[in-house]
Amino acid sequence: MKIGLLTSGGDCPGLNAVIRGAVLKGVISHDAEFVGFRKGWKGVVEGDFMPIERHDVRGLSKQGGTILGSSRTNPFEGEGGGPENIQRMLDENGIDAIIAIGGEGTLTAARRLTDAGLNIVGVPKTIDNDLAATDYSFGFDTAVEIATEAIDRLRTTAESHGRCIVVEVMGRHVGWIALHSGMAGGAHAILIPEQPQSIDQICEWVESVRDRGRAPLVVVAEGFHLTDMEEAHSHKGLDAFNRPRLGGIAERLAPMIEERTGIESRDTVLGHIQRGGAPSAYDRVLATRLGMAAIDAVYARAWGSMVTLRGTDIKTVSIAEAVGTLNVVPDARYDEARILFG
Amino acid sequence: MKIGLLTSGGDCPGLNAVIRGAVLKGVISHDAEFVGFRKGWKGVVEGDFMPIERHDVRGLSKQGGTILGSSRTNPFEGEGGGPENIQRMLDENGIDAIIAIGGEGTLTAARRLTDAGLNIVGVPKTIDNDLAATDYSFGFDTAVEIATEAIDRLRTTAESHGRCIVVEVMGRHVGWIALHSGMAGGAHAILIPEQPQSIDQICEWVESVRDRGRAPLVVVAEGFHLTDMEEAHSHKGLDAFNRPRLGGIAERLAPMIEERTGIESRDTVLGHIQRGGAPSAYDRVLATRLGMAAIDAVYARAWGSMVTLRGTDIKTVSIAEAVGTLNVVPDARYDEARILFG
Amino acid sequence: MKIGLLTSGGDCPGLNAVIRGAVLKGVISHDAEFVGFRKGWKGVVEGDFMPIERHDVRGLSKQGGTILGSSRTNPFEGEGGGPENIQRMLDENGIDAIIAIGGEGTLTAARRLTDAGLNIVGVPKTIDNDLAATDYSFGFDTAVEIATEAIDRLRTTAESHGRCIVVEVMGRHVGWIALHSGMAGGAHAILIPEQPQSIDQICEWVESVRDRGRAPLVVVAEGFHLTDMEEAHSHKGLDAFNRPRLGGIAERLAPMIEERTGIESRDTVLGHIQRGGAPSAYDRVLATRLGMAAIDAVYARAWGSMVTLRGTDIKTVSIAEAVGTLNVVPDARYDEARILFG
Amino acid sequence: MKIGLLTSGGDCPGLNAVIRGAVLKGVISHDAEFVGFRKGWKGVVEGDFMPIERHDVRGLSKQGGTILGSSRTNPFEGEGGGPENIQRMLDENGIDAIIAIGGEGTLTAARRLTDAGLNIVGVPKTIDNDLAATDYSFGFDTAVEIATEAIDRLRTTAESHGRCIVVEVMGRHVGWIALHSGMAGGAHAILIPEQPQSIDQICEWVESVRDRGRAPLVVVAEGFHLTDMEEAHSHKGLDAFNRPRLGGIAERLAPMIEERTGIESRDTVLGHIQRGGAPSAYDRVLATRLGMAAIDAVYARAWGSMVTLRGTDIKTVSIAEAVGTLNVVPDARYDEARILFG
Incomplete structure (x- = not known):
């Protein structure tokens, strides 16, 4: 078989380990051939791909990012988009199947293309851990580890100055990274999208910490909302293009906490460092296993299926x-x- | 309630996080009191313990080792040993229950003491991940992470010199640390106690790697055995006291591989660095949750039970x-x- | 002798190692006694201090922050301020000398107090490495290491998405952290306060990188200024209190680069994680040596002097x-x- | 100019960063061409080299090992060895100069070849930091950092079990790695080749630590010798080939300490992990600067010279x-x- 690989959406640690796992398993067990579509579905729609040989995946398990590049292209749009065009491109190039590594959007697209007759298998990718089908997704453990290390560092400087530090981590719709890194780092409050809180409640937690003689550390997921949005709005400004700006949640919370509690407060936004760099050992193992299992699914012709982690399986x-x-x-x-x- | 905590057997990252999780949950949710027995069952048998207040567990989630100390004392032996003596000591000191954090031996002892009427709840501890009742045990992820980082480092020096490196990791009876760190580090052979191999098979793997122009990296669990023990014995020497010595498995394998394949070979034994230091975020979260759940089990009076991880629960x-x-x-x-x- | 220690100004990794080095050297070599002033000069002015015994400094060499706390209090101000009041407080408490660990401001104050007759020795502290009297100051190496690790991580995600990433590091007046972390991380442009550049020059560098098929990585010190400030101003907004805001330099540069080059650009501000957490081995050794040397200076009665690194001495x-x-x-x-x- | 690069002797972190620094500086500033000799002087003697283009050094600053490989070949031996043969090979291939990156042996050979008329410039490489001409050599800081991290980890497990741990670090003739990592890690005794000690003195240090209620941590350089060698010899055994073996120094010290003090003792040999993997930021900067300066020396035709670090220059x-x-x-x-x- 000749199998095409693609990575789509925001990158996260472990994508290259999936690619390596799939290629090694395919080459060694099935003598498969591989190509990689460049920049996710964009490469599929444009017929833009490169061969991947065994030696190309050497050392990839510990390499962050994706050697294939990524984008947010929709495979149903554009000149080469839609199932017929894609099938024609695959036929012309003798590509028998696609392994699509991506999040909710990519998997949904993969399913629709499979319904239209294409041979596709999915591998779930979400650094936020927001896909219910898998216990954990690769990239998540690394992000939690990076956020925890940052929290460890922030605590010592918070204590030196008796400051409150509000640290913002990823998590647009779900609070897993905040929950785990906050628990690991011993945060005094964890704020997540699923559990809106009032600014009064947050300040109560912060003051209780101060009253015990410690420096409060608040972890907030980027998608967290206050229950009392009035408060939030009163702190908005204008952005670089003179449009009203809300800023990140940490940037808004820190001055609100300082104003109400009198505790000097600072915010830190971890941002892109959470999604870059070498994956943790946990994520390398998970990603490698998912990549290998995707090959099993391809050879089982289980089109429209995806591989997931359940317990240890x-x-x-x-x-x-x-x-x-x-x-x-x-x-x-x-x-x-x-x-x-x- | 007044609850006694103990940690027993070889230490591992996360023990302190269990203690912190239990104490915080107990104090905050139940206004419980805590004491810590010094050096595992030794402290129980000798009535040697210290009070643990909330502030004593501050910052413990990221601290390696155990603040309580540990030993391999058997609670059925010695003057203060056995269920009646222990119960008397508990009564005299108003201690209502024990949370025993330990491995197979500790848990078995805990069960026998519970059968004799004592109020004990267990928390499984095994860095080797060799207890079937839990998907993963705390300390294991940290050990795998440390071993993987070591393997990453060893690979570059192996490649520079075209050497074969045999790295020995923990795992007396089971090969989980070798399996996961080897997979994460891209090892060319993983040797575990469950799967004895012949030296011929190992050399075949090593030579195949060399033939592809790479430096072979072999990960071996300390409990691995060759199928052909003659080979092993022919490489024994004498130890520091002039007794026959086998040495560690890596120390024996490296010269055997060099002799048979002609590839310069070196061994590295990771040893105690795998069980010391700050736990990974994964282990901190797992250990904290287990500690908290142990308090739930105590207040449910679920004597003779232990807390475990199943999937994400x-x-x-x-x-x-x-x-x-x-x-x-x-x-x-x-x-x-x-x-x-x- | 009874020696008072204080840490002043922004904290940085290594302060505790200085304290430990000084206390161990003083206690072991001279049987000295120690007190620690709380929150820098504030503790001196208010006569607020605590005893420091040998066991209090146990394990401190690897601990971030400062156990003494810090502030920006001026010792010449307030009720207990000024040389006479301070001397009286020292006499009343039998304190013979002060070791002041701080930056330019603290050292200048120390010199003025010494001129007025007080027994003070200085230890230079500047994470930015902006004091000319010492080759390197502790905390700097750790900050560079943290920034470099962040740059390593940011590069993989930049490459995956073909983005330009602008990462802001510390350095208000000097660009040492940017220079070293940028060189270590292989940055494509390093922007420092000492070397203003035009936005055209920056975009030329960025485009040249893109033209070689790579994702541009720009490291900028917080104190960097564009030569053409018009450009900067055209991108200002309003802050949370509706005052004109400039934002950080990275936040302003990223959209300017994107607008001019068409390359999708993102900014990341490393912020407080650069000054928290465990010091690097380099900084621990340097800080320990400085702390020990400060005791030598005290016993040499070299008031008004400070300890520094020159070469390896x-x-x-x-x-x-x-x-x-x-x-x-x-x-x-x-x-x-x-x-x-x- | 066409410049040949070689790396010789034991590898260490930073070799690739030197190569990258030299190639980028040469290509960008002088439009130089580069070739890399494979496996040190072996490649020179055998005329075995490969072209190195700018894109070949991409990402190299953080990569451990050496892409050129290494060996301990002597350039004065073998068929193609000696100055005339080497000069002929260089002439035949149009190679104008050699940059030799290596230790004492390599540099001495380079000098002798220069004396015979060859165009060679040296870059000092010694992970042990044993070359007097340079304040620090690249690789040393990384080794100290790795050893310090290991010591941090070993301390927690030592404390949990009340054990003495003897950790062996590199340093055949000089004790810099032991001195710095021991100081950074807060070791209770540091044993180096330059300062032989008696086993009585060592046990006195160990017991004093135990008497203060702590777990002793001893750092020993591999080249350390006891003053009373009788002791050492009484603990020798036989090696794998039935020859008398001394074992490593840590392996011998641990049982001696245990026997004399009654404190349970364990040894750990860090070995090859100290010389592999990504260099620290400090080493990347130093190595990059040395590589660039070597090009300056080449274009200054400063044959027979080497580049070094003095203070910050x-x-x-x-x-x-x-x-x-x-x-x-x-x-x-x-x-x-x-x-x-x-």
């Missing part, structure tokens, strides 16, 4: 069933962590 | 059912990794 | 001569690095 | 004057550290 599930449900932090997990607040 | 299981089964690497997991050998 | 110099000269990046060092730009 | 010195003096740890530096022992 890699399973194959139907994309149709897998997507569409956001993997939110359950109340029980937040309540468990909340005991440690304040 | 912390569960409570009966120690009686949980111990006695070694968590070996399944054939399927080894076969999965073996494809990448050579 | 710790020297003692007069504060009066040492302060007042900013340790700027010399043109030759910038030219050396500039060859690698673009 | 890169200087050029004559190899003839530079080699031959071992950079031992001065007594003053050992005395400084020794105060902290016990």
Whole structure:
């Protein structure tokens, strides 16, 4: 078989390990051939790909990013888009199947293309850990590790100056990175999209920490919202193009906390360092196993399926069933962590 | 309630995080009191303990080792040993329950003491990940991370000199650390206790790597055995006290590989660095959750039970059912990794 | 002797190692007694201090921040301020000398107090490495290491998406952190306060990188200024309190680069993570040696002197001569690095 | 000019950064051409080299090892060895000059070849920091950092079990790595080749630590010798080939300490992990600067010179004057550290 690989959407640590796992398994076990589509679906729609030989994946398991590049192109749009055009491109190039590594959007597109007859298998990618079909997704552990290391560092400087530090981590719709890094780093409050809080509640936690003689450390997911949005709006400014700006949530929370509690407060936004660089060992193992399992799914001709982690096992599930449900932090997990607040 | 904590057996990263999780949960949710027995069961048998207040666990989640100390004392032996003596000591000091953090031996002892009427709850500790009752145990992820980082480093020096490097990791009875760190580090052979191999097979893998122009990297668990023990014995020497010595497995394998393949070979034994230092974020979260869940088990008076990880959930299981089964690497997991050998 | 220690100004990794070095050297070699003033000169002015015993400094060499706390209090101001009040407080408490660990401001104050008769020895602290009297100051190496690790991570995500990333590091008046981390991380442009550049020059570097098929990585010190400030101003907005805001330099540069070159650009501000957490081994050794040498200076009654690094030696110099000269990046060092730009 | 590069002797972190610095500087500033000799002088003697283009050094600054390979071949031996043969090979291939990156042996050979008329410039490489001509050599800082991190980890497990841990670090003739990592890690005794100690003195330090309630941590350089060698010999065994073996120094010291003090003792040998993997930021900067300065020396036709670090400056010195003096740890530096022992 000749198999095409693509990585789509925001990158995260482990993408290259998936590619390596798939290529080694395919070449060694099945004598498969591989090509890599450049920049996700864009390469598919434009027929832009390169051969991938065994030696091309050498040393990739520890390399961050994706050697294939990525984009947010929609495979149903543009001149070469849509199932027929794509199938024609595949036929012309003798490509038998596609392994699509991506998030909710990519997997949904993969399913629709599979419904239209294409041979596609999915590998879930979400650094936020927001896909319900898999216990954990690769990249998440690395992001938590990086955020935890940052929190460890921020705590010592917070204590030296008796400051409150608000650190913003990734998590647009779900708070997993904030929950785990906050728990690991011993945060005094963890604010996540699933659990809006009032500024009063947050300040209560912060003051209780100060009253015990410590420097408060607040971890906030970028998608967190205050219950009382009035407060948020009163702190908006204008952005670089003179449009109203809200700024990141940490940038807004820090002055609100300082104003209400009198505790000098600073914000830090971890940003892109959470998604770059070498994956943790956990993520390398998970990504390698998912890549290898995707080859099994290809040779089982399980089109429209995706590989996932369940407990300690890699399973194959139907994309149709897998997507569409956001993997939110359950109340029980937040309540468990909340005991440690304040 | 007044709850006694103990840590027993070889230490591993996360013990302090369990202690912190238990104490914070107990103090905040139940207004519990805590004491810590010094050096595992030794402190129980000798009635040697210290109070643990909330502020004593401050900052502990990231601290390696155990503030309580550890030993391999058997609670059924010695003057203060056995259920009656221990119960008397607990009564005299108003201690209502014990949370025992330890491995197979500690948990079995805990079960026997519980059978005799003592109030004990267990928390599984095994850096080797050899307890079948839990998907993963804390300390394991950290050990894998440290071993993987070492392998990453060893590869560059191996390549510079065209050498074969044999790196020995922990794993007396099971090969989980070798399997995961080897997979994460892209090892060319992974040797584990569950899967004895012949020296011929190992050299075949090593030569195949050399023939592709690369420097072979072999990861071996300390408990691995060759199928052809004659070979091993022919390389024994004498130890520091003039007794016959086998040396570690890596120390024996490296010269055998060099002798047979002609490839210059070196061994490295990671040893104690795998069990010391700050736990990974993964282990901190797992250990904190287990510590908190142990308090739930205490207040549910679930004596004789232990807390475990299943998928993403912390569960409570009966120690009686949980111990006695070694968590070996399944054939399927080894076969999965073996494809990448050579 | 009874010696008082204080740490003043912004904290940085290594302060605790200085304290430990001084206390161990003093206790072991001279049987000295120690107290620590809380929050820098504030503790001196208010007579607020605590005893420091040998066991209090245990494990401190690797601990970030300062156990004494810090502030920006001026010792010449307030009720207990000024040389006479301070001398009276020292006499009343039997304190014979002060070791002041701080930056330009603290050292200048120390010199003035020494001129007025007080027994003070200085230890230079500047994470920016902006004091000319010492080859390197502790904290700097750690900051460079953290910034370099961040740059390593940012590069992989930049490459995956073909983006330009502008990363802002510390350096208000001098560009040492940017220079070293940029050189270590292989940055394509390094922008420092000592070397203003035009936006046209920056975009020329960025485009040249893109033309070679790579993702541009720009490191900018927080104190960098464009030569054409009009450009900067056209991108200003309003801050959270509706006052004109300039934002950080990275936040302003990224959209300017994107607008002019058409390359998608992102900014990341490393902020406080650069000054927190465990010091590098280099900084621990330097800080320990400086702390020990400060005791030598105290027992040599070299009041008004400070300890510094020259080559591989710790020297003692007069504060009066040492302060007042900013340790700027010399043109030759910038030219050396500039060859690698673009 | 067409310049040949070679790396010789044991590898260390930063070799690739030197190569990258030299190639970028040469290509950008002088439009130079580069070739790399494979495996040190072996490639020179055998005329075995490969072209190095600008894109070949991409990303090299953070990569451990050497892309050129290394060996311990002597350029005066073998069929193609000696100045005339080498000059002929260079002439035949149009190679104008050689940059030789290596230790004492390589530099001495380079000087002799220069004396015979060859155009060679040297870059000092010694992970042990044993060359007197340079304040520090690249690779040393990384090795110290790795050893310090290991010591940090070993301390927590030592404390948990009340054990003495003896950790062996590199340093055959000089004790710099032991001195710096021991100081950074807060070791209770540092044993270096320059300062033989008796086993009685070592045990006195160890017992004093135990008496203060702590777990002793001893750092020993591989080249350390006891003053009373009888002791050492009484602990020898036989090696794998039945020849008398001494084992490593740590392996011998641990049982001696345990026997005499009654404190359970363990040894750990860090070995090859100290010389592999990504260089620290410090080493990347130093190596890059040395590589660039080597090009300056080439274009200055400063044959027979080598580049070195003096304070914060890169200087050029004559190899003839530079080699031959071992950079031992001065007594003053050992005395400084020794105060902290016990």
